Amino acid sequence: MTIMVQVKDGAGAMSHSKPDPAKVPGLTLEDISVGDRFSGGAIAVTVDTIKAFAREFDPQPFHTDEVAAKDSFFGGLAASGWHTAAMTMRLLAEFGPHVAGGLIGGSCEVAWPQPTRPGDVLHVECEILSVTPSRSKPERGTVLMRTETKNQRGEVLQVLTAKLVVPRRK
Amino acid sequence: MTIMVQVKDGAGAMSHSKPDPAKVPGLTLEDISVGDRFSGGAIAVTVDTIKAFAREFDPQPFHTDEVAAKDSFFGGLAASGWHTAAMTMRLLAEFGPHVAGGLIGGSCEVAWPQPTRPGDVLHVECEILSVTPSRSKPERGTVLMRTETKNQRGEVLQVLTAKLVVPRRK
Numbered sequence: 098m099t100i101m102v103q104v105k106d107g108a109g110a111m112s113h114s115k116p117d118p119a120k121v122p123g124l125t126l127e128d129i130s131v132g133d134r135f136s137g138g139a140i141a142v143t144v145d146t147i148k149a150f151a152r153e154f155d156p157q158p159f160h161t162d163e164v165a166a167k168d169s170f171f172g173g174l175a176a177s178g179w180h181t182a183a184m185t186m187r188l189l190a191e192f193g194p195h196v197a198g199g200l201i202g203g204s205c206e207v208a209w210p211q212p213t214r215p216g217d218v219l220h221v222e223c224e225i226l227s228v229t230p231s232r233s234k235p236e237r238g239t240v241l242m243r244t245e246t247k248n249q250r251g252e253v254l255q256v257l258t259a260k261l262v263v264p265r266r267k
Numbered sequence: 268m269t270i271m272v273q274v275k276d277g278a279g280a281m282s283h284s285k286p287d288p289a290k291v292p293g294l295t296l297e298d299i300s301v302g303d304r305f306s307g308g309a310i311a312v313t314v315d316t317i318k319a320f321a322r323e324f325d326p327q328p329f330h331t332d333e334v335a336a337k338d339s340f341f342g343g344l345a346a347s348g349w350h351t352a353a354m355t356m357r358l359l360a361e362f363g364p365h366v367a368g369g370l371i372g373g374s375c376e377v378a379w380p381q382p383t384r385p386g387d388v389l390h391v392e393c394e395i396l397s398v399t400p401s402r403s404k405p406e407r408g409t410v411l412m413r414t415e416t417k418n419q420r421g422e423v424l425q426v427l428t429a430k431l432v433v434p435r436r437k
Contacts, residue, residue, distance in 0.1 A: 154353035157369045183324035204378035
């Protein structure tokens with residue numbers, strides 16, 4: 098699937114520079130529409146960052162040892178899926194929608210179609226799937242956002258569909 | 268919901284010591300049954316570990332700054348949901364099922380019913396929900412596992428439902 102990227106803050110498509118926060122006031126539910134897209138980022142994944150994360154949070158041989166990884170399901174060193182998820186969050190904090198009050202997810206679905214490898218450079222491409230005011234809490238609503246985390250070859254490493262808590266305009 | 272815990276490796280319920288890997292041969296699909304339970308762990312969450320993870324992966328004020336966090340959605344410093352997920356993976360690597368070839372998830376659902384706070388001590392309680400041989404790949408199958416990450420008061424901080432890739436017996 099090819100996604101045409103439109104960046105709300107006026108930066109170029111596939112922006113890899115940090116947006117100027119002053120240009121991006123906090124978005125409320127009323128500012129977000131189905132089909133809105135956000136993108137950007139360039140996190141370089143290395144053997145060292147893969148191993149450092151894995152030693153702390155996912156100490157399995159295919160994440161910590163190149164030699165052992167060769168004989169594993171992954172056929173070589175691969176980042177923990179949770180490392181890919183954490184790097185995705187880093188990219189979303191910078192390049193995702195600048196929601197008033199912050200980017201807060203209550204739940205999500207995550208899939209890892211292929212492993213993240215040393216040498217990959219990650220960016221995110223986000224699309225708003227739904228915008229739903231809360232029935233019980235008039236001050237907020239839920240935004241469903243799909244985020245693809247891709248490497249420099251456009252290969253999809255992670256698909257995240259997250260329910261974000263977004264305040265309504267006061 | 269109260270979960271009665273039975274630990275397959277023979278350790279006591281709610282074991283907080285690392286199981287002896289020699290006692291736990293790698294499990295294949297045939298070794299895993301619906302209703303099997305696994306549990307254990309004791310990861311202490313601190314202000315410092317919350318901030319360190321957040322600075323690297325989720326640099327939002329409610330994860331990095333106690334003062335700013337007071338006026339946020341969370342009402343005080345809270346761990347990134349991805350930090351809770353990463354700590355859960357650490358606990359699963361030690362206390363989850365010792366699957367032959369490692370604990371490998373292809374996709375999952377995650378919910379964070381309440382935030383992880385400084386002072387929380389995390390453990391996991393897992394239950395096998397389904398065991399399904401692959402139709403197309405005779406050498407493996409899928410295990411659906413639900414994992415609750417709880418603190419020392421038994422409060423559920425995260426619910427993870429993951430599809431694990433599990434090899435069949437050769």
